[in-house]
Amino acid sequence: xxxxxxxxxxxxxxxxxxxxxxxxxxxxxxxxxxxxxxxxxxxxxxxxxxxxxxxxxxxxxxxxxxxxxxxxxxxxxxxxxxxxxxxxxxxxxxxxxxxxxxxxxxxxxxxxxxxxxxxxxxxxxxxxxxxxxxxxxxxxxxxxxxxxxxxxxxxxxxxxxxxxxxxxxxxxxxxxxxxxxxxxxxxxxxxxxxxxxxxxxxxxxxxxxxxxxxxxxxxxxxxxxxxxxxxxxxxxxxxxxxxxxxxxxxxxxxxxxxxxxxxxxxxxxxxxxxxxxxxxxxxxxxxxxxxxxxxxxxxxxxxxxxxxxxxxxxxxxxxxxxxxxxxxxxxxxxxxxxxxxxxxxxxxxxxxxxxxxxxxxxxxxxx
Numbered sequence: 001x002x003x004x005x006x007x008x009x010x011x012x013x014x015x016x017x018x019x020x021x022x023x024x025x026x027x028x029x030x031x032x033x034x035x036x037x038x039x040x041x042x043x044x045x046x047x048x049x050x051x052x053x054x055x056x057x058x059x060x061x062x063x064x065x066x067x068x069x070x071x072x073x074x075x076x077x078x079x080x081x082x083x084x085x086x087x088x089x090x091x092x093x094x095x096x097x098x099x100x101x102x103x104x105x106x107x108x109x110x111x112x113x114x115x116x117x118x119x120x121x122x123x124x125x126x127x128x129x130x131x132x133x134x135x136x137x138x139x140x141x142x143x144x145x146x147x148x149x150x151x152x153x154x155x156x157x158x159x160x161x162x163x164x165x166x167x168x169x170x171x172x173x174x175x176x177x178x179x180x181x182x183x184x185x186x187x188x189x190x191x192x193x194x195x196x197x198x199x200x201x202x203x204x205x206x207x208x209x210x211x212x213x214x215x216x217x218x219x220x221x222x223x224x225x226x227x228x229x230x231x232x233x234x235x236x237x238x239x240x241x242x243x244x245x246x247x248x249x250x251x252x253x254x255x256x257x258x259x260x261x262x263x264x265x266x267x268x269x270x271x272x273x274x275x276x277x278x279x280x281x282x283x284x285x286x287x288x289x290x291x292x293x294x295x296x297x298x299x300x301x302x303x304x305x306x307x308x309x310x311x312x313x314x315x316x317x318x319x320x321x322x323x324x325x326x327x328x329x330x331x332x333x334x335x336x337x338x339x340x341x342x343x344x345x346x347x348x349x350x351x352x353x354x355x356x357x358x359x360x361x362x363x364x365x366x367x
Contacts, residue, residue, distance in 0.1 A: 007054070007346045014342035015350070015366055021046050023353055023364045024058055030362045031069035032076030037101050041065075044100040044131045049343045051331040053194075055203035056132035059349045064129070065098060066356060074098050074128050080105075088117045091269055092124045099130030099151065099285060107136040110289040111143055118294030123269035127283035133180030134194030134331075136287055141182040141190045144298065146290040152177040152258075152265040153283060162202040164258050165239045167251045170225035172239050176201055177261035182328070184292075186302035188309040189332025197258035198240040205238075218245040261286075 021042055028038035049057035068074045075096035084091040090109055094102050106122045113120025130136075133149040140147025153175040163172025178201070180194035200219040208215060217229040221239045227246065228238060242254030265284035266272065292301045315324040338344075350366050357364030 006052070007344050011346050011348075012344040013347055013350050013367060014344055016342050017046055017050060017339060019366060020049070020058060020343060020345075023357070023362075023366055024062065026362045026364070027062065027066060027353075027356065027360065030360045031066060033101065034077070037076065040102075040104055041098060041100045041131075044103065044135050046343075047135055048132050049345075050335045050338045051134075052334040052338070053132055053134065053331070055201055055207055058353075059345060060203045060206055061129070061131060063352060063356070066360075068098075068128065076101075078102065088113050088120055090122045092122060094124045094127035094283070096126055096128070098128040099283060102127060103130050103136050103285065103287075104139060106285065107139045107147070107149065107287040107289070110287045111140055111145060111147075114140075114145055114289035114291045114294075118291045119289070121286070121288040123265065124285045124287075125266075125269040125271055125283065127285060129283070130285055132194065133178045134182070134192055137180040137182035137194065138190065138192050140289040141184045141192070143289075144184055145292060146184075147180075147182045148286075148288040148290075149180045150178065150261045150265050150286040151284065152262045163239055164198050164242055164255070165221055165225050167242060167247050167255045168225075174255075174258040174262055176240060177258040177265075179257060179261055183305060184302060185305035185309055188306050188313075189329050191305065191309060191326060192328030192331055194327075195243070197242060197254050197261060199243050199245055199254070200240065202240060 024042040024045060025035075025038045028041050029035065033041065045056070045058045045061060048054070049059075054060070065074070069076060078095035078097035078101070080095060080097070080102065081093040082090050083093055090113075092102075092106060092109075102124065106124050110120035110122045130149075130151040133151055136149040137147035162175070164174040164176060165172050166174070174197070176196040176198045178194065178196045180192070182193070183191045185191065200215075205215075205220075215228075218227050219241065220228045221241055222228055223237050223239065225239065227241065242251040242258060244250035244252070244254045262284075264286045268286065269284050271284055292298050309326050309329075312326040313324060313329060317323055353364050353366055356362075
């Protein structure tokens with residue numbers, strides 16, 4: 001994550017991961033989830049915070065999730081239904097569950113199929129926000145496999161904020177449509193590539209508002225599809241550009257990634273690329289796992305990954321830069337650091353936890 005999105009030092013409140021975990025689990029249970037569901041949801045958010053993926057941790061997401069549960073927009077006790085299944089695939093009706101509630105279970109189905117047959121893939125529909133695809137791709141890597149995860153939603157009509165405009169487009173037609181891919185290594189931090197198909201994830205706009213940072217030109221658009229070139233925070237109405245920004249800088253590549261994601265998540269699960277409603281609908285997910293032994297020797301793969309990742313990290317840096325990274329290296333380093341020192345949250349986040357805890361009569365024990 002870009003440096004400007006980190007919590008300013010003067011606003012940081014360090015919290016041990018287990019303390020924030022306990023408070024978050026209590027809030028989820030107050031929203032109606034059982035203990036297992038609350039733990040599953042919380043683990044996604046705290047893992048993201050430990051990796052410094054703060055856009056998809058408790059700071060940005062908990063207030064949205066709690067509000068949705070309280071409004072009845074999410075089902076805290078879903079009855080999952082497999083509507084189609086083969087030895088290597090499944091399509092699951094998530095019954096209105098929050099994505100982070102059922103995501104790990106869906107990926108585990110794909111992993112278990114891959115353990116037996118070499119590959120496994122699962123689509124899930126009628127579900128809420130997935131909370132970051134990287135968590136699920138990494139889930140497969142932790143079990144010695146290659147993991148792939150995508151999530152998307154569609155726009156059947158104009159929406160005020162948050163959607164991706166196609167290259168040359170003036171109205172959003174896709175969500176941010178993230179894609180994550182992970183692979184294990186023997187001793188190096190696992191490779192973990194997790195990106196939105198837009199120039200900037202929509203959650204970063206909310207993060208920027210909280211900490212008061214400027215945007216970069218060409219991240220978003222005005223409501224006519226023109227690139228927004230100001231650095232100040234955007235007005236209430238804006239759209240997102242595909243990564244690349246303009247056609248000259250490769251926006252067709254980001255747009256293409258977004259469309260691929262939509263096809264694999266939405267159309268493959270039976271929803272159709274355009275959707276059927278008039279508003280944005282999220283909650284279509286794709287999970288896949290690949291058994292390395294089905295393709296090559298596992299030990300050779302892990303050794304080769306170590307060599308490749310070390311070679312990438314040891315690339316001489318260009319002038320003005322300290323080091324070269326590979327996807328997943330910073331996340332691994334941050335996790336170790338934050339487990340030892342605590343997670344730096346913004347004061348406003350701690351205040352919100354105390355406030356919502358008092359409102360819902362949940363005991364919150366935070367500094």
